[in-house]
Amino acid sequence: MASASRDGTPGPRRSGGKPRPKSGGKSAAGKSAAGKSGYPRGGKPRASSRVDKESGKVRLNNAKRAKPQRPREESDRFADDAARADGEFVGTTGTTGDPYDPAGTRLQKVLAAAGVASRRGAEELIAAGRVSVDGVVVTEQGMRVDPRQVIVRVDGMRVLIDEDMTYLALNKPAGYHSTMADDQGRPCVGDLVAERVMAGQRIFHVGRLDAETEGLLLLTNDGELAHRLMHPSFEVPKTYLATVRGEVPRGLSRKVRDGIELEDGTVRVDEFVPLQVWEGSSLVRITLHEGRNRIVRRLMDSLGFPVTRLVRTDVGPVALGDQRPGSIRVLGRDEIGALYQAVGL
Incomplete structure (x- = not known):
């Protein structure tokens, strides 16, 4: 379908498929929105390297199947053919046959x-060609639709917007992978919420913790909140307790706050507090809003204090508290409100 720049400006249609029909004298305003084919126009395509197409081919589809749809009668199809001939076709979704809506919602946000x-x-999933809108496969980012007016399918299964939002806090034990399913059969977050998923809840984890890191992991079906919590521009702080080898001097705090250079760039922490030293080990509290892979472990390795145990205790205003490993609790209304406030929702 179409691609888009980071600000949401739609880009040119994908290659292949039916050629775009001529506008037939539309006004400039009409031309700038979308062609009859439903593909948005203008702007620059998003770089394909930003989305992992191969991961999309094997990604778990959490879509909940909709109720069976009524098959269309032959008379309906004949009526549509006649309407097309008169230039007055209105599709079964209530649109003018064009799924692209410049004022609509990004397709990836609808799916989330x-x-x-x-x-x-x-x-x-979009990059892998597993998503369709009104029967047309979308393979590029930037498509905007009105989810109330189009039919969106993943792997041929229609998906529905879930009005009931779920917000959970999980204390992830060590040894569990941050994924809803693991093709190698390793323990994963999906195992801990299996009963909820089987009962019909569609939830996903917000960000990741590496397999050996314990602690707070949020789960939700609120795609917009999850996106903002993970995006570095919103600078949501995350706090960790790290047990490391060696005696960490208190004077190290200023150096770490000024920034430590790693192979993928400088990392700066919001807080670095040595809490305890005993028998050649130290306990350190670290707060940062970075989301890079294994960032705390790599930071401490670069300082010469390898991590032997790592627990995430806070994500923004939500604290792990005394939750036991493997347990799940529903976030309170105050916590949800504080999360929304933290990301400007």
Whole structure:
């Protein structure tokens, strides 16, 4: 379909498929919106390297199947053919046959809100060609639709927007992978919420913790909140307790706050507090809003204090508290409100 720049400006239609019909004298305003084919125009395509197409081919589809749809009668199809001939076709979804809506919602956001996958996961599903809108496969980012007026399918299964939002806090034990399913059969977050998923809840984890890191992991089906919590521009702080080898001097705090250079760029922490030293080990509290892979472990390795145990205790205003490992609790209304406030919703 179409691609888009980061600000949401739609880009040119994808290659292949039917050629775009001529506008036939539309006004400039009409031309700038979308062609009859439903593909948005203008802008620059998003770089394909930003989305992992191969991951999208194997990503778990959490879409909940809709109720069977009524098959269309022959008389309906004949009526549509006649309407097309008169130039007055209105599709079964109530649109003018063009799924692109410049004022609509990004397709990946629609999928995330439906609990199909995280925003990033939805982009991978699109790139892999597993998503269709009104029967047309979309393979590029930037498509905008009105989810109330189109039919969106993943792997041929229609997805529905879930109006009931779920917000959970999980204390992830060590040894569990941050994924809803693991093709190698390793323990994963999906195992801990299996009963909820089987009962019909569509939830996904917000960000990741590496397998050996314990602690707070949020789960939700609120795609917009999840996206903002994970995006570095919103600078949501995350706090960790790190047990490391060696005696960490208190004077190290200023150096770390000034910034430590790693192979993928400088990392700066919001807080670095040595809490305890005993028998050649130290306990350190670290707060930062970075989301890079294994960032705390790599930071401490670069300082010469390898991590032996790592627990995430806070994500923004939500604290792990005394939750036991493997347990799940529903976030309170105050916590949800504080999360929304933290990301400007």
